[in-house]
Amino acid sequence: MSVFDRADALAGWVNHFLLGLGVTQPKLDKVTGETGEAIDDLRNIAQLGYDEDEDQEELEMSLEEIIEYVRVAALAVPRHLYASAADGAGKSRNRLCTKNVNAMESVMSDISQQEYQRRRQALLAQMQPGSAALIFAAQEATRSADSEYPYRQSSDFWYFTGFNEPEAVLVLIKSDDTHNHSVLFNRVRDLTAEIWFGRRLGQDAAPEKLGVDRALAFSEINQQLYQLLNGLDVVYHAQGEYAYADEIVFAALDKLRKGSRQNLTAPATMTDWRPMVHEMRLFKSPEEIAVMRRAGEISALAHTRAMKKCRPGMFEYQLEGEIHHEFNRHGARYPSYNTIVGSGENGCILHYTENESEMRDGDLVLIDAGCEYKGYAGDITRTFPVNGKFTPAQREIYDIVLASLETSLRLFRPGTSIQEVTGEVVRIMIAGLVNLGILQGDVEQLIAENAHRPFFMHGLSHWLGLDVHDVGVYGQERSRVLEPGMVLTVEPGLYIAPDADVPEAYRGIGIRIEDDIVITETGNENLTASVVKKADDIEALMAAARQL
CATH class of the missing domain: 3.90.230.10 (Creatinase/methionine aminopeptidase superfamily)
Known part of the structure; x- marks a missing residue:
């Protein structure tokens, strides 16, 4: 989706959001203070338009900032709007906050980031040079129809990350005895999904919050994972633990095996990381x-x-x-x-x-x-x-x-x-x-x-x-x-x-x-x-x- 299509989609979503507040236009016009300012901002965003001659990279950055603002405002406006109505005199002491809102529910551990890094280094120290370990997050589990059980992260994935989101993979790559790095695949920030289901960490915040070297979109894993594994000798994978994980890993290896004409080389060996990790966890x-x-x-x-x-x-x-x-x-x-x-x-x-x-x-x-x-x-x-x-x-x-x-x-x-x-x-x-x-x-x-x-x-x-x-x-x-x-x-x-x-x-x-x-x-x-x-x-x- 182009930046212009995304802008149109955002404007349409905001317009529907304002209509869905269930408050008449005259009443919205009377809302003052920070809540009123936020409503005015949302109205302007609903009329958002871009000139296709503008620089797309700058537009992308601008749009990301607007999406972040909309996400926060869309969560806060209804709360303050209805709190004021219930209060009668509009005496709600809570302030509409559009800064520092990324207190992540997805990072909930009492274990320090330094300890998670030590654990990752301890596993890397046991791995062969020219190898990568792939540790997958647990999947969400359906309770009935369209309702899920409360999400519970894979204990092994949690042990190395303290990260409580699904659709995530930790990749630990050991080039040689002195060079290694960590990559996290995780879900992208998504305004609509976060309003309905809760905040996501995203790629920008992951390195700082989790101590990984870089983060990539989970939606791009089929285009990215095989490149990370290219030329390595060994892949460590807990085969059979999650069917979705096996599908992703085998697809990446298959792409490497079929890509010899493009100078792609698949790891020759697959081995299980669980014996090493479970001894560590003991x-x-x-x-x-x-x-x-x-x-x-x-x-x-x-x-x-x-x-x-x-x-x-x-x-x-x-x-x-x-x-x-x-x-x-x-x-x-x-x-x-x-x-x-x-x-x-x-x-x-x-x-x-x-x-x-x-x-x-x-x-x-x-x-x-x-x-x-x-x-x-x-x-x-x-x-x-x-x-x-x-x-x-x-x-x-x-x-x-x-x-x-x-x-x-x-x-x-x-x-x-x-x-x-x-x-x-x-x-x-x-x-x-x-x-x-x-x-x-x-x-x-x-x-x-x-x-x-x-x-x-x-x-x-x-x-x-x-x-x-x-x-x-x-x-x-x-x-x-x-x-x-x-x-x-x-x-x-x-x-x-x-x-x-x-x-x-x-x-x-x-x-x-x-x-x-x-x-x-x-x-x-x-x-x-x-x-x-x-x-x-x-x-x-x-x-x-x-x-x-």
């Missing part, structure tokens, strides 16, 4: 740990709120609402996974997310919930009595699980492994179940037979980070030796099926207790210790809340 930096510490704190506040608010007769989804409300209150917009609120027998379903049952007096409720804060996950589980008081049988099972957790927290440190600590937890569980008559036999023999499996059927721990089940190699049977900077969950549980062949008092009891820890030089730091977990403390907290 070790959290001090900045990451600070963000995860906050994610743990917010998640803990939500669990404390749930304990205080819980009453017999509530529905599980109402308690879920209390949890999400607390997340939102503290700046965490979304849970890091589907929240589990399982009361009674539902607590024996490991990933129960229906959350539809009424919570009954005398039952336990198991809550597995964590917030996502600045991209990083919290993951806590607490189990407590709906009425605030454990039954003797519930407390007996609970104390076995709690002892398993407390032992784990003492044992996890550099040099140990998840496998090693799990062995100690299994011993505690089997001994406890034998003591209650749920299992019969010699403890050592029962350990050898994995007799705990019907009651503890999941792993003790998983990595935690940008994903709730974060990336990184565990080693065979989770034997990898732990090192400082690794973050993991600790989540022992016992689940007695409603039809289990055990003493009746224990049937239908499901209990899990989970904390998040970071391995330190001398042991571990519990990121979620601020929510109570001893049975007496839970009962005291819930009793105090009922007195208010």
Whole structure:
């Protein structure tokens, strides 16, 4: 589209915008102050015209400035116009601002730009000379018809950019051991799209905001990517992750392979960057740990709120609402996974997310919930009595699980492994179940037979980070030796099926207790210790809340 066609389209759009304000012309004429001036400006733009003899480059620059002004004014005028009408006396204190409006929702990370640059350099250092790594953003996901799920960026793309827009690709190019550069493909600024769907970063702001060397329009990727890859030996690409990404990459390579007469040369090798990147992500930096510490704190506040608010007769989804409300209150917009609120027998379903049952007096409720804060996950589980008081049988099972957790927290440190600590937890569980008559036999023999499996059927721990089940190699049977900077969950549980062949008092009891820890030089730091977990403390907290 030529600059003249764009100018005509802009003028037409502004004219429709003014008509769509729903305010009569005489009333518009009476609007004063900055809002009135902006309306006059928009009227002039609606009559915009250019002489085709004018310099097109200068016109292009002028038009971009006008588009930026229209974008801001079109967002601000309705707000101020209707705010003044509602105020009666036009006393709105907000000022129409047409400067410094690019506070980007698309750049929302608490991680510094310097850290993102260090990560990119760390990946480049592992790449072969004459190579490029292509890291694609996640796609938007349709919820139903023309509505989408809230956008969630690819964790790998976020790890290197902190950039929260779709239709984006980070290209890291390593020419040799001393020369490399970064290119971002992202969406162009678009007046209409931004009015309807929100601001875009665009190409001009990307280098400063994200620390990349340059930015190109995503709409031009089929014309640009093959040129960036031309003459390189290796392309690093996560084949199979996104179908749209594969199509783009294969099209670029195909163009290079067919362009030998134009001196085009395709990379001879394609390899996956995920093993390198996921090993990097396994070790959290001090900045990451600070963000995860906050994610743990917010998640803990939500669990404390749930304990205080819980009453017999509530529905599980109402308690879920209390949890999400607390997340939102503290700046965490979304849970890091589907929240589990399982009361009674539902607590024996490991990933129960229906959350539809009424919570009954005398039952336990198991809550597995964590917030996502600045991209990083919290993951806590607490189990407590709906009425605030454990039954003797519930407390007996609970104390076995709690002892398993407390032992784990003492044992996890550099040099140990998840496998090693799990062995100690299994011993505690089997001994406890034998003591209650749920299992019969010699403890050592029962350990050898994995007799705990019907009651503890999941792993003790998983990595935690940008994903709730974060990336990184565990080693065979989770034997990898732990090192400082690794973050993991600790989540022992016992689940007695409603039809289990055990003493009746224990049937239908499901209990899990989970904390998040970071391995330190001398042991571990519990990121979620601020929510109570001893049975007496839970009962005291819930009793105090009922007195208010």
